[in-house]
Amino acid sequence: MDQKVDIRELNERIQRESSFVDLISMEMNKVIVGQKHLVESLLIGLLSDGHILLEGVPGLAKTLAINTLAQTIDAKFARIQFTPDLLPADLLGTMIYSQKKEEFMVRKGPIFTNFVLADEINRAPAKVQSALLEAMQERQITIGDTTYKLDSLFLVMATQNPIEQEGTYRLPEAQVDRFMLKVVLNYPKKEEEKLIIQLNLMKHFPRANAVVTPADIIRAREVVKEVYMDEKIQKYIIDIVFSTREPAEHGLAKFKEMITYGASPRASISLAQASKAYAFIKRRGYVIPEDIRAVCHDVLRHRIGLSYEAEANNLTAEEIISEILNTVEVP
């Protein structure tokens, strides 16, 4: 399957189409201090049409980042706080009876927007989680007899708090797999935290300007799809994903008892799409192994099931992925 691609022409198009990446980054940097990886991951999700699961302790600017991203794109944004008493209808919408018109009317839920921040997704029961994740997958919602398509620019960013597990409903593995990326946020550095304080002490907190329209993003997505991926890179992706499924066959016998299940084919697809988006952000019309390695942790960390033995040995998915990357031969 040899694609006929003119890389030079593609590179030029990418240079033209990706100019907004810098603008978005610039606007976000006005509001968000540090968290470069978060901003990059949000852009990858945005450009490759994939949803993101954010994991981090409270106060790491998760909500602010998504809110700012929505502002820079001039798109609609909704934040939904997931609680144990939340119902699917609260999220998707429902039919209500209008006494004036004497008929049932559809009241659309907050999910009908461009950017959804599902805050603390693991606090809601399984039925609400399923409703959201189904909408994420199908990109359409059925209320009563009518099916409503969601906007083309539809991105869900769900957050999870890793320190509080009491009263939470752990996301099932099959549901987690629907998130393209799982981004783990860490505390800012000392210098960054100093800047955060200074920014918050200012009289007027800076606000990001809209620098790009949803149409630009949709056009950019088409270019991202055209980013060239060589067969060698595809084989590299497959080798990495298969190493999570059959570690012993890939020189990682020590992980045989540590992994209960490996990454799904959806992981391979996500790895390919995310690496294409990353190449686009780096202004390249082709994917190189560096792109795969850059997105590998975010794509795979929620798709590897760890055994009790791994947990007993304090082995994390991060360490397994790093070891896989250090073992699989780069093309």
Next chain:
Amino acid sequence: MLRLKYILLFLVSLTSLNFVHAQQPKVSASLERDSIWLGDQIKMILVAEYPAGSRLTFPVLKDSLSNGVELISKSKIDSSKIGDGMMQMRQSYMITAFDSGPHPIGPFVFAMHSAIAKDSLRTNSLKIFVKVPNVDLKKGFTDIKKPYGAPITFKEIAPWILGIILISTIIFLILYAINRKRKNIPLFVMPVKPKLPPHVVALSELDKLKEEQLWQHDKVKDYYTRLTDIIRVYLEERYEVPAMEQTTHEILAEFKGDSSQIKGKLFTGLQKTLDTSDLVKFAKYTPLADENHFVLVQAYNLVEETKIEPVEVAKKPIPKVTGPEAEKENASANETEKQP
């Protein structure tokens, strides 16, 4: 003519008589020998020969065959064809006697059932004489003798010897395995081929690549893939960096800095080679012929400039005697070495 008839009649009658004789059932009893010591054991054999069509029943013997003779055991009945339509049945009995003197045994009666009639056949009688050892009663009572130890045969001790060898081997292997594991040595080590120095391997591979003329035959991608693999294997072996599992950026990061042995033009050459290779391998880049040549030259340079030559120890004569004469001898020897 009449005479011939008589002769023929005589021959026919003679043959039929022989046939009749051959068809006669016969039973017999025999002993291994006719005398035994008191309490000794002896084998008695009963044999019956009878026509194949009829059925013969062996006598059922009691534990006591006669006054003083006892039956110990008996074998299974062994039957066989003996020709002329006759069968033979044979059974052996182990008997003993605890009374001295002569003892008559038998005769034994066999029952025979044929299609025509039922008949009984009697064996011959047997006689056994039981001898008593001469005991000097004046000496009084003596202790019972202990059982004699039978000589041990190889067949008896062979399983023990094999078992000991097997257990010793297992114990040795377990100790061997534990010892190897403790020393962190694999259990079975294949003889390792002497490893060639990395630069020798790399230069030979580069020569092969040059000879194959891949890019000249429109196999540019294969050419660059092979070239980068040769460089990466060389770097991995020479500098012990996992270059095969690293990206271009990571490999270059390993050798960045002034302390690195790959610096200046050598580093730039490596960077240019790897970057061009990435473009060819992953971005469908078609390099010029000069570039193809350039990267190969850079690879040769890299290997030649960074290789480690095996150090040869110079052999110098060791002066045994010290003193003015010995110094003179050493000086003359050094001068001889310097001469071409």
